[in-house]
Amino acid sequence: MRRLAQELDTGPASLYVYVRNTAELHAAVLDELLGTVESPPADQGDWRERLEKVLTSYTGVLFEYRGLAQSALVARPSGEHYLNLVERLLTLLDEGGVPPGQAAWGVDLLLQVATATAAEHAVQDRAAGAQDDWDALAHALQNASGDTHPRIASLADELLAGTPKARMTWGFQMLINGILHTPTPTST
Amino acid sequence: MRRLAQELDTGPASLYVYVRNTAELHAAVLDELLGTVESPPADQGDWRERLEKVLTSYTGVLFEYRGLAQSALVARPSGEHYLNLVERLLTLLDEGGVPPGQAAWGVDLLLQVATATAAEHAVQDRAAGAQDDWDALAHALQNASGDTHPRIASLADELLAGTPKARMTWGFQMLINGILHTPTPTST
DNA sequence: ACCTGAACACCGTTCAAGT
DNA sequence: ACCTGAACACCGTTCAAGT
Numbered sequence: 001m002r003r004l005a006q007e008l009d010t011g012p013a014s015l016y017v018y019v020r021n022t023a024e025l026h027a028a029v030l031d032e033l034l035g036t037v038e039s040p041p042a043d044q045g046d047w048r049e050r051l052e053k054v055l056t057s058y059t060g061v062l063f064e065y066r067g068l069a070q071s072a073l074v075a076r077p078s079g080e081h082y083l084n085l086v087e088r089l090l091t092l093l094d095e096g097g098v099p100p101g102q103a104a105w106g107v108d109l110l111l112q113v114a115t116a117t118a119a120e121h122a123v124q125d126r127a128a129g130a131q132d133d134w135d136a137l138a139h140a141l142q143n144a145s146g147d148t149h150p151r152i153a154s155l156a157d158e159l160l161a162g163t164p165k166a167r168m169t170w171g172f173q174m175l176i177n178g179i180l181h182t183p184t185p186t187s188t
Numbered sequence: 189m190r191r192l193a194q195e196l197d198t199g200p201a202s203l204y205v206y207v208r209n210t211a212e213l214h215a216a217v218l219d220e221l222l223g224t225v226e227s228p229p230a231d232q233g234d235w236r237e238r239l240e241k242v243l244t245s246y247t248g249v250l251f252e253y254r255g256l257a258q259s260a261l262v263a264r265p266s267g268e269h270y271l272n273l274v275e276r277l278l279t280l281l282d283e284g285g286v287p288p289g290q291a292a293w294g295v296d297l298l299l300q301v302a303t304a305t306a307a308e309h310a311v312q313d314r315a316a317g318a319q320d321d322w323d324a325l326a327h328a329l330q331n332a333s334g335d336t337h338p339r340i341a342s343l344a345d346e347l348l349a350g351t352p353k354a355r356m357t358w359g360f361q362m363l364i365n366g367i368l369h370t371p372t373p374t375s376t
Numbered sequence: 377a378c379c380t381g382a383a384c385a386c387c388g389t390t391c392a393a394g395t
Numbered sequence: 396a397c398c399t400g401a402a403c404a405c406c407g408t409t410c411a412a413g414t
Contacts, residue, residue: 001388011399012388022388027321073261073304074311076321078328083337086347090339104346109359113297116261116304123262133215133264140266149271151278158292159274161374170372171297178366184358186349189407199380200407210407 001025026071031079033068037061039088047095052172054088055114059168062118069119073112085111098179101186106179113175117168189213214259219267221249221256227276235283240360242276243302247356250306257307261300273299286368294367301363305356 001022005012019025038057040050062069086107093103124130141159144152152159162170189210193200207213226245228238250257274295281291312318329347332340340347350358 002386011401013390013399013401014397016389017398023318023321070258070262073307074258076318076325078321078325083328083332083340087332087337087339090343094339100343101346101349104343105350105355105358106362107347108355109301109362112304112308113301116300119261120300130211130264133211133266137264137266140271144271144275149275151275151282152271155278155288155292158289158374159295161289162293162372166373167293167296170293170370174294174297174363174366174370176366177369178362178364181365181369182358182362184350185354186346190405199382201380201382201409202378204408205379 023071023075026068027075027077028079029065030068030072030075031077031081033061033065034058034077034079034081034085037081037085047092048173048176051089051092051096051176052169054085054092055110055172056168058085058111059114059118059121062115063122066122069115069122072115073119093179096176096180099183101184102179102182105184106175109179110172110175113171117171121164211259211263214256215263215265216267217253218256218260218263219265219269221253222246222265222267222269222273225249225269225273235280236361236364239277239280239284239364240357242273242280243298243360244356246273246299247302247306247309250303251310254310257303257310260303261307281367284364284368287371289372289374290367290370293372294363297367298360298363301359305359309352 001015002012004025005015008014015025019028037054040053042050044050045053062072089107089110090103093106094100098106124134138160141152141156144156146153189203190200192213193203196202203213207216225242228241230238232238233241250260277295277298278291281294282288286294312322326348329340329344332344334341
């Protein structure tokens with residue numbers, strides 16, 4: 001708030017005429033940003049590929065504005081661009097023959113994972129200590145004792161394998177398959 | 189840091205003898221808390237049910253300490269209790285016949301979703317404005333025009349349906365199915 | 377060596393007072 | 396009615412000075 005106020009050559013109090021608090025400001029900026037999420041045309045790849053592209057573009061947008069990804073995990077946007085994004089995802093899932101109930105609940109999770117992924121990466125390459133944390137985790141996994149943690153010991157390489165991009169792509173495919181294969185309690 | 193220092197009857201500077209920064213403090217507290225995650229005995233339900241129970245207990249623990257859920261999304265713990273939890277999840281997935289590579293990548297996503305879910309709920313019932321945000325979203329979905337957002341218009345009820353608990357359970361089942369059905373690029 | 381008081385450089389939010 | 400200066404109540408982190 002203070003930084004924005006300074007940019008606008010005024011005191012921070014003035015902003016409270018337009019927004020109720022920081023969360024509302026974040027939500028407004030977020031919705032604006034969602035307008036820039038790319039969405040590939042219908043003739044380009046099947047529905048899975050296009051769905052993946054939309055989600056990847058979404059994480060890309062959040063990632064560009066590091067700070068926002070964190071608040072997006074908690075901010076419940078309800079602006080026009082958010083609705084457009086949800087509509088787009090529902091349409092793609094419908095194209096893939098996903099039952100409506102599963103699509104409805106699935107959209108939430110798709111966006112949650114996409115947002116959390118962006119937040120994780122954003123923090124990881126900003127904060128200085130984050131790299132150390134990751135090193136510590138890698139070290140802990142690689143040095144896990146076969147006696148106390150046999151599974152980790154034998155899977156250490158796999159746990160750390162793959163580029164962030166590859167893991168994200170797998171994550172989206174995995175979610176799509178899960179949504180496709182899991183009936184909701186109401187869809188009897 | 190200041191609150192903790194006060195609790196310990198000292199100045200905030202003293203804490204920096206034991207931790208490097210707030211993130212490190214959060215990570216340490218988090219690992220301690222992970223020691224209280226319940227994990228059902230082998231004779232109680234099949235592997236899916238037990239996996240679900242562990243994850244539900246994990247979100248419960250994070251939810252109890254509201255503030256921590258948010259930092260857990262970003263903190264990369266590497267303590268003993270974290271390793272125990274990962275080992276437990278890997279063991280359950282192996283019991284279900286999930287190929288090792290998929291299990292390794294899947295554990296990450298399971299914990300990510302569980303953490304993000306806890307963080308969302310924690311914020312939602314704390315901050316005063318959060319309820320308003322949710323109302324605004326519900327209103328936006330229910331009043332979506334059939335012209336511009338036909339999918340949302342016809343699925344509004346389903347998008348908002350279900351208790352948080354029911355949706356979380358479905359989410360875990362969906363993830364398990366996804367992990368089970370999605371080969372990793374390396375598992376040729 | 378181990379600890380810490382005091383200061384530095386920030387925050388978000390409120391409210392009385394201005395125009 | 397619309398705006399804002401100044402203050403309030405917080406943060407995390409550093410560092411010179413103490414024991």
